[in-house]
């Protein structure tokens with residue numbers, strides 16, 4: 001995840017400030033981010049996701065070995081409190097073409113609060129549900145952005161370092177609430193804005209390159225469906241054979257709001273953004289809710305729940321198999 005700027009900009013007495021401020025919600029501010037952030041009201045932002053260029057030097061949060069150690073030291077010197085360093089392990093990294101070093105296959109995301117005692121949001125339950133009832137760990141295996149999710153202009157990549165939506169999805173689902181304001185001072189193609197919009201978060205972007213701003217505006221207006229993300233390039237099933245139900249939701253194979261039902265259609269449940277299911281007032285994981293509704297001690301949700309996929313009724317386990325096949329490409 002991310003954090004940024006100066007601690008005062010983030011520690012906010014929430015809704016009161018948000019309602020009263022002339023915040024440029026849902027807008028991309030053109031220009032230099034340091035200057036633009038200076039114009040934002042104090043204590044108006046809930047979360048900052050900063051994805052700066054890799055060889056730049058200010059307050060950055062996601063980065064690689066080129067900058068992340070320096071960034072971490074600066075954040076600590078400024079009084080930020082590091083909560084986690086998340087390793088984003090790239091399932092399909094670029095090879096080291098010269099063969100002179102190890103393949104650089106990960107980036108680090110520093111998640112920091114504004115101080116040791118500062119309050120912050122962590123949706124522990126949502127993360128555990130997303131991960132099939134296992135605590136979400138600090139190593140995330142996700143593919144780099146590719147396939148239909150990768151934005152192109154006249155056939156050429158619109159941006160060299162577009163981030164995968166699945167990464168931002170997890171960051172926001174874990175550490176923001178509905179209606180929170182997410183600021184991205186290095187907006188690029190607007191991945192943060194697109195995911196924020198889908199998840200019901202407010203967003204503000206800052207970007208200095210007009211060409212990227214155009215791409216981002218078009219992308220967010222079109223609200224790319226989540227199932228465009230992460231389909232064609234991924235990790236091998238051998239290295240990560242296990243698939244949590246939340247991964248299907250997070251990468252767009254099952255959109256939040258989709259209805260699932262058992263084979264005989266006695267029960268219907270709706271998929272929620274964190275990978276949990278709701279059926280009337282009952283909620284739970286695919287396994288827990290299936291057991292609860294049947295009054296059974298346990299249930300294999302993968303074979304119990306079905307959905308419509310390309311005009312056919314299939315158990316969600318079939319989607320899991322398709323997902324595994326896709327990520328092996």
Ligand SMILES: C[S@@+](CC[C@H](N)C(=O)[O-])C[C@H]1O[C@@H](n2cnc3c(N)ncnc32)[C@H](O)[C@@H]1O
Pocket residue numbers: 031032033034051052053054056159161162163164185186187188189190191192206207208209212
């Ligand atoms: C690593 S890219 C971010 C990519 C973005 N996360 C995405 O998914 O498309 C960094 C972006 O920051 C922009 N940038 C660099 N320095 C900036 C500054 N001082 N103010 C505003 N934007 C800046 C660059 O033009 C670039 O688009």
